[in-house]
Amino acid sequence: MAAAASSERLPRARRARGVARGRSRALVAASVAVALVVMLPVIVTIVQALEGGTGAALHSLDASSPRTLLLHTVLIALLASPLAGAIGVAAAWFVERTNLPARRLWTLLAVAPLTMPLFVTSYAWASIGTLTQGYLGAAGIIAFSYYPIVFLLVAGALRGMDPALEESARALGLNTRRTFFRVILPQLRPALLGGVLLVVLDTLVEFDAFVALRYQTFTVHIYAQYELSFSASGAAALSLFSIVVCVALLFAEARLRGGANYTRVSHGVRRPPARYRLGRATLPVLAGFLAGAGISVGIPVGTLVYWLTQSSRAGLEGASANLRYLWPATLTSVGLGLAGALIAVVFALPISLLAVRRRGRLATLLERSTYLSFALPDLVAAIALGYLTSHYAPGLYETVGLLVLAESILFVPFAVVALRATLGQIEPALEDSARSLGLGPLRAFARVTAPLARPGMAAAGVLVFAFVLGDLGTAQILLPPNMYTLGTEFEANASTVAFAAAAPFAAVLVGLAMLAAWVLMNRFGRVRSLGGG
Amino acid sequence: MAGLVCEGLAKAYGGREVLRDVDLEVAPGTLTAILGASGSGKTTLLRVIMGFVEADAGSVRVDGELLAQAGRVHVSADRRAIGYVAQEGALFPHLSAGENVGFGLARAERKRGARIGEALALVGLDESYAARPSHELSGGEQRRVALARALAPRPRIVLLDEPFSGLDAGLRAETREAVLHALGEERATAVLVTHDQAEALSMGHEVAVLRGGRLAQRATPAVLYRTPVDVDVARFVGEANLLGGEARGGEVRCALGRLEVLNAGREGAVRVLVRPEQIRLSPASGNGAGAGEPAVAARVLEHVYYGADSVVRLSLEGAEGATVKARASGQELPGAGERVALSVNGPVVVFPAGSEQAGRP
Numbered sequence: 001m002a003a004a005a006s007s008e009r010l011p012r013a014r015r016a017r018g019v020a021r022g023r024s025r026a027l028v029a030a031s032v033a034v035a036l037v038v039m040l041p042v043i044v045t046i047v048q049a050l051e052g053g054t055g056a057a058l059h060s061l062d063a064s065s066p067r068t069l070l071l072h073t074v075l076i077a078l079l080a081s082p083l084a085g086a087i088g089v090a091a092a093w094f095v096e097r098t099n100l101p102a103r104r105l106w107t108l109l110a111v112a113p114l115t116m117p118l119f120v121t122s123y124a125w126a127s128i129g130t131l132t133q134g135y136l137g138a139a140g141i142i143a144f145s146y147y148p149i150v151f152l153l154v155a156g157a158l159r160g161m162d163p164a165l166e167e168s169a170r171a172l173g174l175n176t177r178r179t180f181f182r183v184i185l186p187q188l189r190p191a192l193l194g195g196v197l198l199v200v201l202d203t204l205v206e207f208d209a210f211v212a213l214r215y216q217t218f219t220v221h222i223y224a225q226y227e228l229s230f231s232a233s234g235a236a237a238l239s240l241f242s243i244v245v246c247v248a249l250l251f252a253e254a255r256l257r258g259g260a261n262y263t264r265v266s267h268g269v270r271r272p273p274a275r276y277r278l279g280r281a282t283l284p285v286l287a288g289f290l291a292g293a294g295i296s297v298g299i300p301v302g303t304l305v306y307w308l309t310q311s312s313r314a315g316l317e318g319a320s321a322n323l324r325y326l327w328p329a330t331l332t333s334v335g336l337g338l339a340g341a342l343i344a345v346v347f348a349l350p351i352s353l354l355a356v357r358r359r360g361r362l363a364t365l366l367e368r369s370t371y372l373s374f375a376l377p378d379l380v381a382a383i384a385l386g387y388l389t390s391h392y393a394p395g396l397y398e399t400v401g402l403l404v405l406a407e408s409i410l411f412v413p414f415a416v417v418a419l420r421a422t423l424g425q426i427e428p429a430l431e432d433s434a435r436s437l438g439l440g441p442l443r444a445f446a447r448v449t450a451p452l453a454r455p456g457m458a459a460a461g462v463l464v465f466a467f468v469l470g471d472l473g474t475a476q477i478l479l480p481p482n483m484y485t486l487g488t489e490f491e492a493n494a495s496t497v498a499f500a501a502a503a504p505f506a507a508v509l510v511g512l513a514m515l516a517a518w519v520l521m522n523r524f525g526r527v528r529s530l531g532g533g
Numbered sequence: 534m535a536g537l538v539c540e541g542l543a544k545a546y547g548g549r550e551v552l553r554d555v556d557l558e559v560a561p562g563t564l565t566a567i568l569g570a571s572g573s574g575k576t577t578l579l580r581v582i583m584g585f586v587e588a589d590a591g592s593v594r595v596d597g598e599l600l601a602q603a604g605r606v607h608v609s610a611d612r613r614a615i616g617y618v619a620q621e622g623a624l625f626p627h628l629s630a631g632e633n634v635g636f637g638l639a640r641a642e643r644k645r646g647a648r649i650g651e652a653l654a655l656v657g658l659d660e661s662y663a664a665r666p667s668h669e670l671s672g673g674e675q676r677r678v679a680l681a682r683a684l685a686p687r688p689r690i691v692l693l694d695e696p697f698s699g700l701d702a703g704l705r706a707e708t709r710e711a712v713l714h715a716l717g718e719e720r721a722t723a724v725l726v727t728h729d730q731a732e733a734l735s736m737g738h739e740v741a742v743l744r745g746g747r748l749a750q751r752a753t754p755a756v757l758y759r760t761p762v763d764v765d766v767a768r769f770v771g772e773a774n775l776l777g778g779e780a781r782g783g784e785v786r787c788a789l790g791r792l793e794v795l796n797a798g799r800e801g802a803v804r805v806l807v808r809p810e811q812i813r814l815s816p817a818s819g820n821g822a823g824a825g826e827p828a829v830a831a832r833v834l835e836h837v838y839y840g841a842d843s844v845v846r847l848s849l850e851g852a853e854g855a856t857v858k859a860r861a862s863g864q865e866l867p868g869a870g871e872r873v874a875l876s877v878n879g880p881v882v883v884f885p886a887g888s889e890q891a892g893r894p
Contacts, residue, residue, distance in 0.1 A: 164623035167585055168679075170610040171617030172637025172686060179611075182636075186627040274585065 026441065028362065030350035035369040037347070038409050042243060042372050044384035048236035066238055069218040070245075075135065076217065077203040080142035085196045087143065087292060088150025089188065093180070094285055096158040098276045104521075106289050107155075111524075112517040113296035114148035114463070117470030117487065118208040120506045121145060123494050124303035126212035138215040142203050144296040149417070150195030156421050156525030157191040158184075163273035176276065190257060197253045198417065201374035204242055204249075207473045208378075211491070218242065219377040223473075232383050239380045246375035250368050301510060307503040319501040325489055330508055333469050333486040336404060340468040341415075341461040343408035348415035348460060353449075355416070356423045367420075370412045378473030382406055386478060403478040410474060411467045415460040421525035422456025423449070455523040462523070466516040469509060536561045536722060537582065537690050542591035543603075544577055544746075551577045552588070553746045557724075559690070559739070564716060564723040565751075566737030568730060568770070574746040575726045579692050582724065583617055584610035595689050616683030616691035616721075620698055622675040624667035630678045631663025637686040652681040655715040673704040677711055684715060690722040697732065709736065730770045734758060742766050758808075760796060764884050767806050772844070774812075774857045778805040780883050788852040790829055795880040802886035809844060811879055812859035817872040828874035831857070833867045847875065 091110045094100050113121075118141070125132040125141055132140065161184070169183045185192075207219045218241065226235045278285055348370075355367040373381070385406050389397040396402045426449060434444035450457070472487045479488065486505045493502035537559040544552040551574045559565045569575040580586040582593055584601065593601040595615065600608045610617075624633050634652050635643040642648050650660050656677035662670075670678060676696055683691055696712065697705045713736060716723050727733050733740045734754040741751040750762045761767035764775060778787030783797040787805045789812070817830055831847040834856065842863050849855045859875065867873050 162623060164619035164621075165625060167583070167610070168617060168619055168623045168625075168682070169636070170585070171583060171613075171615060172682070173611045173614070174637075175609075175611050183625060186625075189627070 027350050027354050027357075028366075031354045031363075031366045034347045034351055034412075035366050038370050038373050038412055040388065041381040041384040041406075041409065042375050044388050045236045045239050045376055045380055046243065048233050048384065048387065049240050051233055066218060066221060066241060069216055069221045070241055072135075072216060073204060073218045076139045076142060076215075077200045079139040080146070080203060081196045081199045083139070083143035084147035084199045085150050085192055087147040088195060089154050089185075089192060091147070091289070091292065092151050092155040092158055093184075094278075094289070096155050097273065098278050098285075100278060100285060100289075101282070106293070107521050108514075108517055109289070109293040109297055110151050111148050111521045112514060113145045114152075115466035115470070115513040115516040115520065116145065116297070116300055117490075117506070117509045117513065118145055118206075119211050119470070119472050119487065119491060119494075120304070120509060121300045122209050122212040123499075123502075124300040126214075127303055127499075128299070133212075133214045135215055137213050138210055138217065140295070141209045141213075142199065142206065144292070145209065146199045146202060147296075149198050149414075150192060152520070152524045153191040153195045153417070153421065154188050157188050159525070160425065161187055161273070166273065193253060193257055194417070197249065197371075198413070200249060201246060201371060201413075204245055205374055205377045208471065211472065212494070219379075222377050223379055226379060226383075232387060235380050235383060239376050242377065243372075243375040246372065250371055254364070254368070300506075304503055304506050304510060307499040308507070316500050319498075319504065322489075322493065322501045323504060325484065326504055326508065329484050329486045329489045329505060332483060333509075334512070336400070336407065336475075336485065337465040337468040339404045340407040340411065341464040343404060344412050344415040344464040345419070345457055345460050347408060347412050348419050349457075352416045352419035352423055353445075355420055356426075357428060367416060370416055373410050373412055378410060378471065379477055381410065382474045382477035385409075398478075398480050400480060400483070403475065403480075406474050406478055407468045407471060408464065410471070411464045414463050414467065418460035418463050418524055419453070419456050422453050422459070422527055425525075425527045426452050452528050454528050455526040459520055459523040459525070462516045462519040466513055466520075469512055469516075536596065537724065538594040539578075539582065540592050540594075542578065542581055542588045542593070544574075544581060544586065544588050551746050552581070555591070555743070555746070555748050557741060557748065557751070559722055559724060561722050562720045563738040564713075564725060564736060565739045565741055566733035567724060567726045567741050567743055568728070568733040569726075569743035570728055570769070573743045575728075575743045576694060578743065579694055579724065579726050583615055583692055584608060584613050614686070614689050616686070616688035618676070618679045618683050618691065618693040618696050620695045621672075622679035622696075624670070624675055624678060624682075626668055628667060629663065630658075630665045630667055630670060630674075633667055633678055634663070634681045634685050636682060648685055652685040653678075655684060655718055656681045657711045657714070671704075672700050673708045676700070676708050680712055680715055684719055684721065687719075688721075690724065691716065693723065693725040695727055696725065697727075697729075712736075734770065740770075742769065744769075760882050761806070764804060764806075767882070767884075772809050772858060772860075774807040774809065776805045776807065776855065776857070777886070778803050778883065785881065785883055788829070788849050788855045789857070789875060789877050792877050793880040795882050799883055799885065803883040804886055806882045806884065807857065807877060809858045809860040811877050811881070812857060813876045813878055814845065814859055814861050814865075814867060814873045815876070816867075817874045828876050831873055831875050833869050833871045833873060835869055836861070836866060838863065838866070847873070849875075 091106070095103050095107050095110065100106065121141055125137045131137070165183055165187070166179055169179045174182060205219055206217070207223060210217055210220050222235050222238050225231070225238065351367055351370060354363045376384070385402060386397065389402055430448050430452070431444050434448045435441070439447060469486065472491055475485055475488055479485065486509050490502045490505040490509065493499070493505070537557065539555060539557040542552050542555040543550070555578060557565070557578075567575045567578060577586060581588045581601070584607070587607055588601065588603050590603045592599060592603070595613070599606055600613055624630075625636065628636070631646075631649050631653070635646070635649045638648055649663060653660065653662055658674065658677055658681070662674070662678070667675065667678065680693070680696070693712070697708055700708060709732065725736060734757070737754060739751060740754050740757050742749040742757070744765065749766050750757060757766070758770055761770060767773045767775070776787045776789065778785040780794060780799050780801060780803045783794055785792050785794050785803060785805055789807060792805070792807075815828065830850040832850065834846045834848050836843050836845040840863055842860050843866055845859045845861050845867065847857055847859060849857065861867075
């Protein structure tokens with residue numbers, strides 16, 4: 001009897017899996033194509049590095065200064081990533097799970113640092129004093145600019161957590177603190193690890209954040225070397241370092257994460273979890289949020305205001321002469337941002353869909369391959385793409401199109417993260433139902449999944465938009481001659497200490513960044529709710 | 534030995550009353566099932582007892598110890614020593630089954646592991662389950678592990694929130710037995726919340742019917758089923774035929790003949806409750822079944838077959854349009870259109886006439 005039942009069940013299960021496999025074949029193909037495009041700069045860079053012969057490549061790796069500088073980068077990551085993790089988790093918990101006053105405001109201020117242009121932040125920190133120009137400044141900028149990514153992911157995980165888990169822990173005699181460490185924090189591990197991984201990877205190739213500091217990192221060294229020699233193969237050889245480290249980090253994180261991909265085991269009634277009353281802790285917690293916002297948002301905005309109000313008459317006259325560039329620069333930046341966002345979201349869609357629908361080695365591999373865009377400093381990736389197009393696609397070389405492509409490749413991982421956060425909450429059963437009603441996979445996606453995932457697409461787009469606006473490295477290499485963006489204009493003025501002239505460009509950038517943060521706060525990790533927006 | 538006493542519990546959310554003046558007493562070592570439709574306040578009641586929700590009025594005592602008194606005392610959930618089995622178990626997904634069971638134990642006891650094996654055995658799972666990741670367990674196993682987790686620290690009472698929801702019929706019965714066995718072994722005082730009347734009647738030593746936030750009736754399953762306090766409770770706890778009738782001196786005259794009244798004392802127009810299994814069918818062969826009351830003739834409209842038995846819907850002859858349901862053995866089923874004779878077995882319960890509307894929540 002039992003044997004008969006199981007033999008009956010077996011082919012059915014196999015058939016179901018077969019259907020799923022056929023369905024996702026197109027998705028896999030699209031994801032592989034995207035992964036290849038994203039890996040293009042890495043492949044070209046490896047070829048370039050080995051062009052001068054393996055001996056030369058090894059020689060440049062052997063030099064002691066890049067190794068010291070790599071150590072600098074590692075030191076920054078060692079301080080910045082746990083700091084970003086701790087701030088992100090704490091901020092998310094207080095905002096999502098306590099009765100903290102003015103939660104919307106604090107959420108906005110916790111998201112805003114991510115959309116701020118880093119080179120503006122960098123100049124702002126550099127102008128404070130010598131302490132913030134060195135190691136502490138470098139690690140501080142990274143921690144306070146990237147903790148929002150941890151915040152967003154962890155806040156989403158907290159919202160999705162079954163309150164019954166926490167209640168069961170309380171019923172078993174655990175107080176609030178022990179419940180947090182034994183039940184909540186372990187549930188947050190995938191979100192936390194994912195966020196911290198992004199921070200670490202970004203530190204590895206970060207340039208914009210250190211542009212005004214006096215702390216030499218590996219990437220800064222590559223930029224300097226390139227500016228001295230204009231040797232593409234030299235920069236490429238040095239980049240082998242970061243490629244190796246990036247791949248090693250990706251493997252390490254995969255090992256650390258293991259099979260952990262906690263989803264709700266139970267599907268009981270969704271009940272909003274009770275918020276803890278802060279009581280006497282309200283004031284200290286508010287002070288903490290105020291301090292965090294002061295450091296991450298207050299410093300760049302305050303510096304900007306200072307530049308605008310405290311400049312000399314001569315400086316202001318120079319600034320007003322510059323204002324005629326403001327509008328065209330804004331148009332260019334916004335146009336680049338929109339185009340980059342659109343392409344990045346299109347790139348990210350198949351990969352993030354695959355990642356949430358088909359958990360397995362292939363899906364994970366494809367998803368993580370987009371993270372290889374963190375393997376190269378912007379400059380090196382830009383050089384690689386320039387080299388590639390000048391040789392094989394001259395029509396694209398020195399066009400805006402190439403710059404947009406480069407930017408979208410660079411920021412695809414963030415788009416994937418934002419899309420996953422939303423897509424993961426949409427039950428596959430919905431799409432299955434659409435399929436059962438006769439819709440093909442594309443139409444089922446367009447009519448069911450895409451409308452529900454709209455907030456996630458908006459979040460992904462806005463995130464990339466903000467990053468493109470705040471990007472300097474790629475634009476400096478690939479922007480066609482006689483074009484300029486808000487970023488390049490800011491940098492051109494700021495690097496010659498013409499801060500009053502630089503300030504209006506930064507002001508527009510910061511204004512757009514706050515708008516982006518507003519959208520991000522309302523859309524990241526959300527599914528379109530029933531009966532509205 | 535522990536017992537639970539709730540007095541005058543009330544709770545409102547934004548002006549909407551969810552609980553009103555609820556008194557509940559659970560004797561040591563017994564299981565009380567709280568039966569209510571969705572929205573009746575039963576889960577809120579459980580959460581008030583547990584300490585997840587503070588009541589607006591009333592008190593909760595366990596073992597004579599005051600755990601909650603509105604506005605004055607509120608012992609937090611982690612200090613109540615009350616076991617809690619959430620809907621669908623709520624196992625910690627990052628821990629194995631064994632780690633889940635040991636979760637509430639003191640570190641030393643957790644390390645020793647004896648109690649974990651013991652608790653698993655209580656719910657009918659062997660030691661090999663301890664190492665299994667919780668997401669690999671079946672639905673029924675998850676519920677069992679959740680109960681083992683709640684029982685492991687030897688709580689004073691155990692609260693179960695719809696512990697079998699979402700399980701299919703066979704698994705449900707099996708898991709139900711395992712839970713009853715485990716609770717019995719531990720001599721645990723337990724409160725179970727459910728919307729399933731069969732579950733409440735079969736599991737509870739006592740059943741408390743919650744309706745619109747009020748406790749409508751609390752009694753043993755047999756008393757509740759046989760003598761419900763009103764028409765609504767009668768219908769809620771089981772299939773019911775309600776007929777118009779005229780009561781006089783311990784008897785009632787209705788479309789099913791003259792029947793003995795269990796709750797005598799009411800005279801005049803009444804509603805008569807006749808359970809389907811009280812109605813006996815026999816072939817309509819001229820002079821009826823013989824013993825007792827003269828049989829009433831009826832025609833079979835349809836029947837729903839359940840295997841062991843079946844529910845037959847009948848149209849009564851002589852009473853315009855009146856239909857009743859009878860439960861018949863699955864073996865001797867009359868066909869649709871067939872004429873049969875009915876007789877009623879045992880006394881019936883009567884309610885005041887017109888109470889049907891008034892009794893609605």
